[in-house]
Amino acid sequence: MKINWGTGIVLAFIGFISFIMYFVVTMSTDNKYNHDLVTEDYYKQELNLQNNIYKEENAKKLKHNITYKKTNRGILLIFPENFDEKKITGKVFLYRPSNKQFDFETAISLSNHNLLIPETRLLGGRWNIIVDWNYNDTPYRFTKEIIY
Template sequence: MNWGHSIIIVFVLFAAGILTLVTKSMRTKIDMVTKDYYSEELKYQEVIEGRTNAGSLSSLVKITQPAAAVAIQVPQELVGTPLTGTVNFYRPSDSGKDFSVPLNPDGTGTQIVGREKFIRGNYRVKVSWEMNNKPYYQEQVIHIN
């Protein structure tokens, strides 16, 4: 085989490889963090203020995994105070598995979320609430077994 045929074979293989990469990249599903990303970005100042306010508490919100649930424990100073907020469970690998629940701790400051809502893997838990007209915000990564 002469060198002219070799160049043509290399060119055809290169073109086939590029077409394969383009085809695979076009079929790859890409999830944005939120559907309305740009308006969420404009609200980010509230997140910064919420993190600062949450850092001023005696302790952070604790997220644990007892046997059949995920438990959210608010700091002791928040027990018994009226809170309005949400707990967002964000799954980075699949936005279809994201869900949120209203923040509603019981008399001991604990809120239980049933394990049946989760699948195995990592979740980013975003807890945001408002107390005395001040925003609070905290994030924590958990791994569901």
């Protein structure tokens, strides 16, 4: 039996579509491929985007914003010295882009305007640090991408 050009093209299309569909189904259903979202509630976070922009603008108006140093004990966040450390409240969120299981959040508890994130909690690699903090009912936000 001879196969003409039209039949060959149709068979090639069917083969290609079958090949693509196999990979789509395999990637969608196999548990070994992890498809994590950046965040579980990204619609809710999108609604807070303008508030975050206001917080970052407030932080840019400061004479001295939060700074950080990598030490052998971890990451040291240094809050502005001209603020009363007892009035600073908020939280620090460390986000690991490569694996959400390493993400963690901690409340701000300052010692001499410093907050230490211990190196036992940090793996080597990229981290996004987000500090949402308040001072005298004024919200601020500090974000930084670091390699530890």
